[in-house]
Amino acid sequence: MTKELDKIILRYKGKPGMLLGVIEEAQKLNPHKYLTKEVLEYIAKQTKVPVSKIYNIITFYAFFNLKPQGKHSIIVCRGTACHTRGSKNLLDFLIRYFGLNNGIEGQQSSLTTQDKKFTIKTVACFGQCALAPVVEVDGNIYSRVTEEKLKKIIKELLKKRK
Ligand code: FES
Incomplete structure (x- = not known):
């Protein structure tokens, strides 16, 4: 999983809306379309964005999920x-x-x-x-x-x- 996340982060590096793009792609990686705590912490670490800011983004946009989703x-x-x-x-x-x-x-x-x-x-x-x-x-x-x-x-x- 971290390999795929690294690729995504690299792809968005320096681009406007980088964080949104990274989180969106990370969610797509999960078969149940949600973001785990581990994934969010990893993104925070790699992008040097505080995890609290990432949570703020996720809770603002309805299309991000913190729980496993149905098909x-x-x-x-x-x-x-x-x-x-x-x-x-x-x-x-x-x-x-x-x-x-x-x-x-x-x-x-x-x-x-x-x-x-x-x-x-x-x-x-x-x-x-x-x-x-x-x-x-x-x-x-x-x-x-x-x-x-x-x-x-x-x-x-x-x-x-x-
Ligand atoms: S209230 Fe605006 S679309 Fe439902």
């Missing part, structure tokens, strides 16, 4: 426009659908199904408020989402896996 990600927008148009119901539906007992608290929390197939997350706003409620599934944005639409999307994903 598929479903991100529900919890901004005002989406909330007004029922995003809380969508989130509750997903939690019920996947049998996840704990709720989602705050922007950085996420829930992953036991089989590690799906991770459910929230985001403050996708910047697509006119299309509320908005849900992102595996990087694709879906607008005016309903429970029915979500069920269909999930079923399609499950079909693809076979």
